[in-house]
Structures are given as structure tokens and as C-alpha cells.
Amino acid sequence: MKMNHLRFYAVGIAAVLISAPMYASMQAQPQHLKLVSANAELTQGLNTKSSRQGQTVTAKLTANVTTAGTMDLPKGTMLVGTVEQVQPGNGSGSKSEISIVFNEARLKDGREIPIKATLLGAYPPAVVYSSGGLGSYLPIQPRLIPSDRSVIQNPGPLGNVTMKSAVQSDVSGTFLSTKDNIKLSQGTQLQLAIAPESSSSSRVSGS
16 A cells, blocks of 8 residues: 555656746746745645635645745744635536745744745645554755746646646746646645745845
């Protein structure tokens, strides 16, 4: 059972980090971004059938993160954002789509830090086996993520769902399905590239 579980992930991982320059079509971000990789998990489910544009989206960091700008985000920090766009399916075999953007890190002490975040991958919630082991397989990401990184995660890890993202895009990532409505469970594991917002725009941050 455990080996089959890991093999399932391996099928999708082979296509996770395919370069897709043409996807970076939205408003361009500066090329000098200094992004670092981070792992998080959704704290609530998302469903194209019930989610609405502007809805708050949150994810919790599962490990400490120190950005290239020495911004410390400890484990448990909440990443906060919104549903940027959503298109529900209208029946079996119809197209559905949901785009999300994370633009704030909320620390346990109440501080709120503007961030730039891009999805590098998305995977089902971790599974706890009866033996006490944790069934979670995430590909190893480099600490520093290039500012021209684009990702297409093909169907597999999330069933019939494709995930697309690009650092140069204004959104953190877009999930698409040509089969039915998209359902992302609470606990869905996310890999992201994060940078302080001050390093992703020409504005000067007061912090």
C-alpha cells in the first residue's frame, strides 16, 4: 500500500517542473526577484463549485523559511491571499478553473508582511499510516528559485487537475480541469517560491 502510494506521486512528479515560458503572459514582475522555496498546506478546502472571486485563501508554512532578503518566516506562519478568478464546471466533462494569489505573510506575533508568492507544485494532503509513518512525498526544490521560473504540473498528483504558474505572473497559480469541478482538500500540500514584496516592485517598503 505504501509503495503504491509513493509510486502514484512519482508519476506526476516527472512533469512538475516543465519550463513553460509562454505561460508568463500577465503583467511582468522585475527580473531581479530573489525568491526562495517554501512548503505549506492549505488550511481550508477550495472548490470551483462553491468558491467565489475575492474569497480569502490561507495556507500554513510547514517549515521555517528565510528569504534572500533575510526575512524570517517561522513554521506556522500563515500565507494569506484571495481567489483571483474562478470558473465552475457545469457538468461532467466541462472545464473548470481557479486562480489564487498569496500576497501576505501573517506571523504569530500579528505582524503582516507583503510577499510575492508563486506555486511550484501542489500535492494531496499527507497520509498518516497505521504504523505511524507519514505518507508525504514532495520533490526537493532548490533553495533559490529563478525569477523566470514557469511551471506546468500535469494531471496525476491531483487527479485530473493541471496546475500552471509563472513568477512573472500576477497570480500565484492557476488550477485547471477539463473533467469536472476542481476540489482541493484542506491540507493540500503546496510548494512555493517566496520573496518579500519590497523586492518584487519599485515601491519602498517601510519595514
